[in-house]
Amino acid sequence: MLETLSLMGAGFVNALTPINLLMMAAGVAMGIVIGCMPGLSAAMGVALMLPLTFTMKAETGLIVLGAIYCGAIFGGSISAILIHTPGTPASAATAIEGYQMTLKGKAGKALFTACYASFWGGLLSCISLYFFAPLLAQLTLKFRSAEYFWLSIFGLTIIAGVSGKSITKGLISGAFGLLLSTIGLDPVTGAKRVMFGQAYFAEGINTTCALIGLFSMSQVFILAEKKIVERAQATKFTDKMSLTRDERKMIRPTIVRSWLIGNIIGILPGAGAAIACFLGYNTSKQFSKHKEAFGHGSIEGVAGSEAANNAVTGGSLIPTLTLGIPGESVTAVLMGGLVIQGLAPGPELFGKYAAMTYTFFAGFVLVQFFMLGIGLLGCRGFAQISRLSDAILIPCVTVLCCVGSYAIHKNILDIVVMMTFGVIGYLMRKFDLNTAAVVLALILGPIGEKGLRNALKSSGGNPMILFSSVVCWVLIALCVVGILSPMFMGKLEKKAEKEATGADPESPDEVVDIDVEND
Amino acid sequence: MKMRKTDIGVVAFMYLVCAYFYSQTITFKADSQTYPKFTIVLLFGLTTLYLLQMVAAAKKHGVESGVDKVFADVQPVQLLVCLVGAIAYVVLMYFFGFYISTVIFMAAILLYLKVPYLHSAIAIVAILALVYFAFGKFLGVRLPVGTVIKALR
Numbered sequence: 320m321l322e323t324l325s326l327m328g329a330g331f332v333n334a335l336t337p338i339n340l341l342m343m344a345a346g347v348a349m350g351i352v353i354g355c356m357p358g359l360s361a362a363m364g365v366a367l368m369l370p371l372t373f374t375m376k377a378e379t380g381l382i383v384l385g386a387i388y389c390g391a392i393f394g395g396s397i398s399a400i401l402i403h404t405p406g407t408p409a410s411a412a413t414a415i416e417g418y419q420m421t422l423k424g425k426a427g428k429a430l431f432t433a434c435y436a437s438f439w440g441g442l443l444s445c446i447s448l449y450f451f452a453p454l455l456a457q458l459t460l461k462f463r464s465a466e467y468f469w470l471s472i473f474g475l476t477i478i479a480g481v482s483g484k485s486i487t488k489g490l491i492s493g494a495f496g497l498l499l500s501t502i503g504l505d506p507v508t509g510a511k512r513v514m515f516g517q518a519y520f521a522e523g524i525n526t527t528c529a530l531i532g533l534f535s536m537s538q539v540f541i542l543a544e545k546k547i548v549e550r551a552q553a554t555k556f557t558d559k560m561s562l563t564r565d566e567r568k569m570i571r572p573t574i575v576r577s578w579l580i581g582n583i584i585g586i587l588p589g590a591g592a593a594i595a596c597f598l599g600y601n602t603s604k605q606f607s608k609h610k611e612a613f614g615h616g617s618i619e620g621v622a623g624s625e626a627a628n629n630a631v632t633g634g635s636l637i638p639t640l641t642l643g644i645p646g647e648s649v650t651a652v653l654m655g656g657l658v659i660q661g662l663a664p665g666p667e668l669f670g671k672y673a674a675m676t677y678t679f680f681a682g683f684v685l686v687q688f689f690m691l692g693i694g695l696l697g698c699r700g701f702a703q704i705s706r707l708s709d710a711i712l713i714p715c716v717t718v719l720c721c722v723g724s725y726a727i728h729k730n731i732l733d734i735v736v737m738m739t740f741g742v743i744g745y746l747m748r749k750f751d752l753n754t755a756a757v758v759l760a761l762i763l764g765p766i767g768e769k770g771l772r773n774a775l776k777s778s779g780g781n782p783m784i785l786f787s788s789v790v791c792w793v794l795i796a797l798c799v800v801g802i803l804s805p806m807f808m809g810k811l812e813k814k815a816e817k818e819a820t821g822a823d824p825e826s827p828d829e830v831v832d833i834d835v836e837n838d
Numbered sequence: 839m840k841m842r843k844t845d846i847g848v849v850a851f852m853y854l855v856c857a858y859f860y861s862q863t864i865t866f867k868a869d870s871q872t873y874p875k876f877t878i879v880l881l882f883g884l885t886t887l888y889l890l891q892m893v894a895a896a897k898k899h900g901v902e903s904g905v906d907k908v909f910a911d912v913q914p915v916q917l918l919v920c921l922v923g924a925i926a927y928v929v930l931m932y933f934f935g936f937y938i939s940t941v942i943f944m945a946a947i948l949l950y951l952k953v954p955y956l957h958s959a960i961a962i963v964a965i966l967a968l969v970y971f972a973f974g975k976f977l978g979v980r981l982p983v984g985t986v987i988k989a990l991r
Contacts, residue, residue: 374977487888491852494881498859501877505870512870513862536924543920544912547951710951711961714944717924721931722969726979734928742921749908750848768873775872 327449330677334685339379343682346383347689350390351697355398355406355705358542358712361391362648362755366534367716369527369656370723377660378675382682384656388649389441389632389686392592393694396433396625398705401426401556406705409592409628411816412600416613416620423616426556428566430698432621435562436574438691440626443578444585444633445684451586452669452680455641459665464773465785469794471767474644475760476801484751486802492753496760497767499524506765507772519732526761528724528737530655533754534648536720536741541748542709549708560695562618570622573603577626584627585634587804591647592628597815599627633683640664640676643763648755651762658762841896842904849892852885916951923947935984940966 333339346368353364365387372380395407400417413433420429462470475493502513503523514520562570577599584595603623604613613620636653638644643664645651657664668676724737744754771785778784785791856878863874923943930939941962948958973979 371972371977485888485891487884487891488848491848491881491884491888494877494884495852495855497877498855498874498881501859501874505866508867508870510867510870512866512874513859539924540917540921544914544917546911546913547916708953708957710948710953711957713920713951714923714947715961715965717920717927717947718940718944718965718969721928722936722973722979722981725982726973726977729980731928731932731982734931738924738928741924750844752848764877771873771876 323453326673326677327681329674330679330681331684333378333674333678334382334681339382339678339682340685342375342379342383343386343686343689344693346386347390347686347693348697350387350392351394351397351690351694351701352390352704353387354391354394354410355701356707356712357398357402357404357406357705358538358709359406359716360534360538360648361388361395361407361409362652363534363538364391365649365652365656366530367719367723369530369652369659370726372656373659373727376675377662377672378678378682380656380660381653381675381679382686384653385632385636385679385683386686386689388653389629389683389690390693391649392628392632393434393437393441393625393690394701395628396437396621397430397698397701400429400433400621401702402705407592409596409631410624411593412596412624413621413628415600416617416624419614419616420618420621421556424556425558425616427558427560428562428618429616429621430556431560431562431695432566432570432618433625434691434694434698435567436570436577436622436625437629437694438687439574440578440581440629441632441687441690442684443575444582444630445680445687446633447582447586448633448636448680448683452637452641455637456666456669459642461790463788464770464777465787466770466790466794468767468770468774468785469791469798470642470644471763471770473794473798473801474642474763475756476798477644477804486806488751489753489756490802492747492756493760495752496757497764499529499757500761500764501768506769517732519730523765524761525724525727525733525736526655526758527659527727528733529740529761530652530758531720531723532737532740533744533747533758534652535716535723536737537744537748537754539713539716539720540741540745542713542716545709547708547710556699560698566618569609570619572606573619573622574626576602576606577623578630581627581630582634585631586637591635592631594811594815595627595631596624598811600624601815636683640668643766645759651755651759655758655762663766839895840899840902841892842902842907844904844908845888845892849885849889852881856882856885919950920947923950931982931984933984933986935987936969936981937966938984938987940969 349368350364353359354361365384368383368387372383391407392409395405395410396413396417397406399405399410399414400421403414403418405411405414417429417433420426500523502520504521505512580598580602581595584598600620600623603619604610607613607619609617609619635647635650639650639654641664643654645654654664662668662672720737721734724733725731727733747754774784775782859874860878863871863878923946927939927943930942944962944965945958948961974981
């Protein structure tokens with residue numbers, strides 16, 4: 320206990336160095352810019368900025384990525400409130416009440432509420448991160464090769480089912496990624512495997528290039544296929560960005576409820592901020608003493624949605640850092656950042672690398688304060704950025720994708736690989752396949768392979784070793800749950816969305832008038 | 839939900855991937871075949887499952903093209919220009935280096951997408967400055983100089 324407390328304290332001391340503080344501010348600002356632009360998504364932003372963290376210390380790099388993540392989730396609310404177009408799907412529910420407030424000349428109040436609720440949601444989520452992450456990491460100490468194999472499969476079943484229309488297609492995406500992960504030298508014998516006659520592929524497919532291609536470059540093609548239209552003028556607001564004492568008191572219970580919802584949703588692999596925002600919004604409506612205000616600009620509605628989506632951030636880091644199972648696209652990219660730094664999720668992060676991990680946690684706490692400050696001070700400026708045309712974003716993001724890929728090994732072939740994955744990612748998204756599952760498979764593939772082969776080696780080739788322990792069976796059961804959970808989560812999201820907007824998201828006749836541009 | 843004809847392409851592609859990887863895998867040493875074979879069987883099995891789901895959907899609800907849904911509101915020429923532009927950008931970068939190729943690529947795409955000249959100029963300068971300071975100075979990345987420029991030096 321005392322040791323943990325001292326690690327926590329040391330984490331804050333390390334996180335408070337000038338370079339870390341500077342990086343937090345820069346990361347949050349970048350995240351808000353990315354989040355408030357309806358053409359860009361949080362996962363894309365984190366992927367794009369990944370190469371910038373290569374030369375940084377592991378903790379600083381992770382803090383930057385965490386800052387971009389938090390900033391982007393909050394940033395989505397700015398365009399949701401001012402132009403009725405959520406920057407990210409996580410702010411879809413915010414647009415319902417936020418835009419109504421804007422129409423009534425209360426945009427400043429709505430933005431303050433979003434910022435304030437996001438801050439508390441994010442900050443409170445750090446409590447569970449500090450509390451649950453080390454406990455869960457201890458569990459993995461019991462894992463042997465066979466368990467690691469099943470863990471990699473579990474991770475894939477979880478992510479494969481997320482955000483796609485067909486679970487089978489999600490699983491196909493994961494299997495496709497696993498197959499791609501076999502490219503390169505055999506990790507055990509060193510034999511060449513599917514290298515297309517190129518020594519470049521000896522180390523396999525560069526995960527970062529694949530990641531940038533699948534998330535960022537494919538988004539460029541998605542933007543390029545659409546007709547370029549001028550975005551709506553962001554409303555210029557003149558009202559004060561503040562809440563009265565009574566209003567703050569009123570939204571306090573809403574924030575606490577949404578924190579709990581967001582946190583649980585974040586911890587559950589397979590669910591994400593998009594679900595949390597609607598659940599947070601609906602719960603705030605159910606418990607509100609001013610139900611009549613909902614649909615006409617309720618600050619409780621804005622607070623409920625924003626606290627919930629930001630509470631997801633800390634929660635979602637728990638399975639990512641402890642089990643290596645990211646629950647959604649952004650944390651899959653974050654895990655890529657962890658792996659690139661030469662770190663593996665699990666007990667080592669809380670043992671050998673505890674100082675680094677607790678510095679990251681402390682940084683994550685401080686990031687929430689930067690989000691509050693930068694969010695409040697820069698709202699007016701960010702609102703103007705959110706109008707940036709896709710026509711400008713297309714070449715700019717292309718250039719950043721190319722430079723980012725090149726920066727890894729200073730090899731132009733990396734750009735070619737990134738571009739190839741950009742096209743693959745675009746086609747995958749068009750045909751409802753899951754790009755996040757491919758990325759995760761590329762990361763988990765080698766772990767699964769080592770687990771499978773070492774297990775078979777130790778048993779003399781007997782596959783029954785994969786079913787030899789209770790933990791194996793628990794993981795197999797979790798795999799089944801992982802496959803089935805998207806059906807439940809999908810229904811939960813649809814139900815929450817239906818309750819929030821009053822329209823059936825499946826019905827073409829009842830169109831919800833919120834334009835969510837990202838996935 | 840009706841079966842989409844476009845999904846036949848997805849299934850065919852996955853089978854082709856399986857076939858290609860299988861043809862490669864059988865040439866590996868026995869020990870190196872285990873895991874690739876496992877993933878091939880997994881992908882093959884899941885693709886076949888999806889094929890069966892498609893057949894069931896076709897019998898129950900009928901068949902639709904799917905092209906109109908998958909490529910709804912797509913601007914093919916614009917997409918193609920951006921795709922070809924991006925590929926040309928990489929080729930240009932190889933010969934003429936990062937800065938020259940970036941100016942040419944960005945100017946061409948911004949011009950094609952009818953962005954006002956002033957906005958285009960600001961965007962190009964901003965990106966070049968960002969890359970120069972973030973990657974060139976901060977990370978110390980030596981950006982591609984280009985074979986032609988190298989030869990001219």
